[in-house]
């Protein structure tokens with residue numbers, strides 16, 4: 361079998377990674393994607409340590425394929441998460457939101473592959489990087505660099521494997537990202553619209569009914585986040601219009617908004633994190649179908665690269 365750098369590094373079939381997402385990606389989604397030939401990731405950022413342990417155990421029962429855990433560096437109980445990951449021999453960790461330096465050597469000394477998520481040209485001594493553009497759902501960089509620009513810029517500067525994220529949801533998107541210099545893609549939003557995602561069905565339905573222009577990057581003064589424009593977002597807009605400061609934004613955000621929106625399905629008061637690609641997602645499909653559709657479209661698009669459209673001379 362031909363191997364590319366990412367399939368080789370992770371021991372997977374397709375260079376297609378399902379992103380770790382708070383409230384949306386537990387063991388069911390991660391194991392379904394890993395069983396389909398991609399790499400599934402458990403999003404640990406919304407889990408207490410004992411929940412993460414349970415999720416890892418269930419994932420290992422559901423798949424004998426490699427899977428990963430996403431670890432936001434700002435997580436308060438991070439050392440407990442790290443111990444659980446080491447104890448259960450999770451083969452791969454995707455770190456994000458902060459500098460992974462403190463933990464990289466300890467994880468690597470246990471044979472764990474470490475991948476870090478960046479939104480600009482800043483990274484540390486890891487096995488691979490995910491470069492995530494402005495289009496992406498969830499927390500995002502302040503620099504507003506789009507995937508289309510970020511991937512070739514990062515590809516020019518690094519020699520380690522590069523994973524593109526942000527705005528990719530189809531096989532054509534995957535091929536485009538790889539043509540720009542990525543070795544693999546990480547897809548988040550598209551995998552929320554699956555029965556295996558732990559997101560609330562109200563949120564999934566809002567995603568499949570959303571259109572281009574329905575998401576926005578906001579709350580830059582706190583942690584920039586891309587979300588659907590809903591009544592909660594309108595409240596944030598009011599704060600900006602009235603010249604509110606950081607404290608006003610913090611008070612409006614309050615606590616538990618993401619859980620309320622994405623997990624409990626409160627479309628009015630909740631925070632609904634999703635990327636621009638939501639405008640293209642129009643049905644809820646099982647995770648293995650999503651993988652299959654993306655890979656089939658990827659090969660179809662690749663075969664079309666000899667078509668008349670590309671032969672202009």
Ligand SMILES: Cc1cc2nc3c(=O)[nH]c(=O)nc-3n(C[C@H](O)[C@H](O)[C@H](O)COP(=O)(O)O)c2cc1C
Nearest residue numbers: 379381382405456496497498526527547548549635
């Ligand atoms: C609902 C949601 C939650 C997310 N949570 C996390 C997270 O906990 N940690 C993280 O590194 N990235 C998180 N992300 C970003 C994804 O890992 C991924 O990079 C992004 O979704 C890719 O862009 P896309 O949504 O356009 O596919 C989240 C994204 C979404 C949509």
